[in-house]
Amino acid sequence: MSSRSRLITLIAAGAAVVVVAAVVLSLVLTRPKETPLPDPVAATVPVALQADGLPKDASVGVILTLGQSGEPGSEYNRAAQGAVVAAQRFAQGGTPVALRAENDRGTEDGARAAVQALSGQGVSGVVITSTGPQAQAAAQKAAELGLPAILPYTEPSAAAPTTWTTGPTATAVDTALQSALAGKTRVLIVADGAAAPASVRSVQALNLENFADVAELAQEAAVQTGDQFRPLAEDAPEGTEPVRVAEPADALVVSAAAPQRLARLVQALQSRDVSVPMVLPAGAATPAFATTLAELDGTASGQLVTVTPAAGDATALQQDAQGRGMSAFLSAVRLAAGNTTITNLTGDAPFSADAWAADARSHDAIVALVRAAALAGSSEPAKVGAALGTLSFGPGEGLAGPALDFSRPAALTAPAVPAYASAQDLGLRPPDEAAPRVVWVPAPAGS
Incomplete structure (x- = not known):
């Protein structure tokens, strides 16, 4: 040199x-x-x-x-x-x-x-x-x-x-997925063209094929998490107060056939103020997911969880x-x-x-x-x-x-470990105003 x-x-x-x-x-x-x-x-x-x-x-x-x-x-x-x-x-x-x-x-x-x-x-x-x-x-x-x-x-x-x-491996991903869902007892699956992992035990599964569009699917998911009221029946008496579900889901497992579709589904859920953790498949760590989420004005926050090896930019902080x-x-x-x-x-x-x-x-x-x-x-x-x-x-x-x-x-x-999304610019890559900001921060061992 x-x-x-x-x-x-x-x-x-x-x-x-x-x-x-x-x-x-x-x-x-x-x-x-x-x-x-x-x-x-x-x-x-x-x-x-x-x-x-x-x-x-x-x-x-x-x-x-x-x-x-x-x-x-x-x-x-x-x-x-x-x-x-x-x-x-x-x-x-x-x-x-x-x-x-x-x-x-x-x-x-x-x-x-x-x-x-x-x-x-x-x-x-x-x-x-x-x-x-x-x-x-x-x-x-x-x-x-x-x-x-x-x-x-x-x-x-x-x-x-x-x-x-x-x-x-698929086994490693499944182990990390179980870790991400530790302590969650009422998991709701929300899917668009992809099956959720067989190991996930859920109280309910919502599939886009059964709804008019992704917005309707997201609205029903928000009802099931208690973030939106149940819609009133058409024959409900005047003055009836809307209520929330009695036992809301405490986590979502969100799956889709492609990262772009996954981002669309995540943004729709966010627009309905879904507040519980959203556990996402490996496609969430792709550039395609980050780009589409940014284009749809979705938010990268710690509410989003994926499973991945600790191989992202955040490991430079170790x-x-x-x-x-x-x-x-x-x-x-x-x-x-x-x-x-x-x-x-x-x-x-x-x-x-x-x-x-x-x-x-x-x-x-x-x-x-x-x-x-x-x-x-x-x-x-x-x-x-x-x-x-x-x-x-x-x-x-x-x-x-x-x-x-x-x-x-x-x-x-x-x-593989659970990793949490962050929109923080770590300042470790060349400045690029057009680049989406999604950094996956791995959970510390034993957390």
Whole structure:
């Protein structure tokens, strides 16, 4: 690294420390925090990353579902821009890696064709950032070709020796969901095109298909939570006073077939002054949910709860190794956004346009594949996959999110936890007046 690059890196890291210190003083949570235990990772995590042994021709493929209008599988295509940040960090460290992006077009055939195309381009592995059937098809095709594949946002439909997920398993999500609902005895399910988890015991379920529109559904939900009066019967005597339900629901589990529809449902419930906690599926943590909620003038507040690994911006406030890893990642986001020559994965827009959404999961998937290629000293997929299967990583290796152990198909080592929405600007990303403000703050362990 040149002296100038080293200086820029140190300045950015120092700035991040100052910003985080200021935010720690201002961000007040209503739940107690545990004192973090000391850890052996260095007091700072460098912004620039190095990968000694990485072949000069190293490249990694990224598969996306493109679209901004609610196309199934596209909910993470802006979050996937974290891959760009990882590539930039390695370039800063003098070990550049090329990223090759392909659009799966939202279909299974398109996904298989995307994997085939990337294999033909000589990539060492692929990161599949889509969800749904096309993500499963892509994973299966990669396994057939012996191409290492990481799925940050979903699980593969079938296990394969060179296929990993770095998100929480369905079991982990269910455990966190039960934690989020602890102490709630009258749970109401409100759904739009998606079934609630089978483990949720509810007193009632309201489905949009049984109502004229989302407003009518939200009104009935508000009645059931006691936030609105029961409507009077048409034949009620004059002067009859409206009443509230005798045993109101004390929590909602809100589910929808897409993050955009979830945001629409949440905003409708908020407009009816529903006051109980709303527990939301994983789609709430997507850029698509945040964007749609902002467009509808919905509110990001602690009333909204989702379940997710502690991998969001708020972890930069932690005084531990993961906090330092996330701070370094966010410093890299700011540096990349400030360079007008850096584009998004598809090269059709500046990275800065998606800097608000680029996430740790896509970043960490790239870091893992690059580290494996460096250990193997080869770009051959078979060697990279074999090396990756022996590795585990944490902040010391450049991860921004929780530690990953690739000796098992579900590489995430941290549990999913309840996380609470906040509209507070943490000041850790580049200023962007157009960006929605939804930060998910994980509940402290044991809370």
